Amino acid sequence: MKPGRELDAFQSRLGHRFRSPELLIEAVTHPSVGTAVRPNNQRLEFLGDRVLNLIVAEALLEADPTASEGVLAPRYNMLVRKETCAEMADEIGLGAVLRLSPGEMKTGGRRRVATLADAFEAVIAAIYLDAGYGAAKAVLLKIIGDRAATVAEDAKDPKSALQEWAQGRGEAPPDYVEIARKGPPHAPVFTIEARLADGRAARAEGTVKREVEKAAAKALLGQVTQPR
Numbered sequence: 465m466k467p468g469r470e471l472d473a474f475q476s477r478l479g480h481r482f483r484s485p486e487l488l489i490e491a492v493t494h495p496s497v498g499t500a501v502r503p504n505n506q507r508l509e510f511l512g513d514r515v516l517n518l519i520v521a522e523a524l525l526e527a528d529p530t531a532s533e534g535v536l537a538p539r540y541n542m543l544v545r546k547e548t549c550a551e552m553a554d555e556i557g558l559g560a561v562l563r564l565s566p567g568e569m570k571t572g573g574r575r576r577v578a579t580l581a582d583a584f585e586a587v588i589a590a591i592y593l594d595a596g597y598g599a600a601k602a603v604l605l606k607i608i609g610d611r612a613a614t615v616a617e618d619a620k621d622p623k624s625a626l627q628e629w630a631q632g633r634g635e636a637p638p639d640y641v642e643i644a645r646k647g648p649p650h651a652p653v654f655t656i657e658a659r660l661a662d663g664r665a666a667r668a669e670g671t672v673k674r675e676v677e678k679a680a681a682k683a684l685l686g687q688v689t690q691p692r
Contacts, residue, residue: 470560470561471485471488471492471561474561477556477557478556478587478591479602479606480594480595480599482590482594483594483595484593484594487590487593487594488587488590488594490503490504490505490586490590491505491508491583491586491587491589491590492558492562492563492586492587493505493563494562494563494564494568494573494583496564496567496568497563497565505582505583506586508586508589508590508593509582509585509586509589511592512584512585512588512589512592513585515585515588515597515600516544516549516585516588519597519600519601519604519605520540520543520544520604520608521536522601523605523608524536524539524540524543524615527612538621539615542615543608543611543612546577546672547577547581547675549581549584550577550578550580550581552584553580553581553583553584554575555607558583558584559575559579560574562574562583571648571650571651572651577672588600591603621678622679622681622682622685623638623677623678623681625681625685626658626681626684626685626688629685629688630661635662638660638681638684639658639659640656640657640658640659640677641656641659642655643655643667651671652671653669653671654670654673654676655668655669655676656668656669656673656676656680657680658677658680658681658683658684660684660688664684664687665684666680666681666683666686667683668680668682668683
């Protein structure tokens with residue numbers, strides 16, 4: 465089966481030309497349109513998650529041979545999390561070539577974090593099956609790019625940093641309060657406020673509650689650590 469013009473262009477962006485294009489077609493086929501004769505990408509996503517994890521872990525060990533597990537773990541978590549995978553999927557235009565049902569397209573499936581992340585992992589698995597571990601690693605590390613160099617700073621958890629700041633001054637840990645929730649039930653948008661006991665607060669908005677809390681903590685940390 466030929467992949468078509470859009471997938472042909474996608475392979476150029478990806479930096480890998482498939483010898484078995486049916487693997488790529490499977491990788492971009494969402495469960496909403498998969499059938500018995502047209503497999504969806506869930507099996508590839510299962511494999512791709514493991515391949516991606518190994519490549520990232522190996523790359524971090526190679527980049528910092530003296531780093532301890534405690535140092536490496538947050539860097540690893542930052543690079544393999546769904547949000548980062550979705551960002552990388554967006555950078556290579558994966559959303560535009562996904563095969564989705566009309567209902568999924570109407571509800572923003574091409575931009576949904578979980579959908580993009582799963583498809584990205586499926587594509588990594590497809591490359592692995594098509595050309596081996598070395599090819600999958602080369603493509604993934606190229607897409608990761610500068611993230612590998614900046615992850616040490618990005619991996620610092622702003623919630624932990626804010627709590628340490630408060631406790632270091634004898635204050636209670638910060639609270640995280642859901643101020644608002646809007647949008648459809650399957651894709652809510654949260655507004656979270658991080659609050660200190662002295663009344664200072666900052667808000668953030670987003671679709672992943674844990675990440676919104678981190679963003680609010682980062683904003684509040686920026687306020688309280690500014691020189692007066």
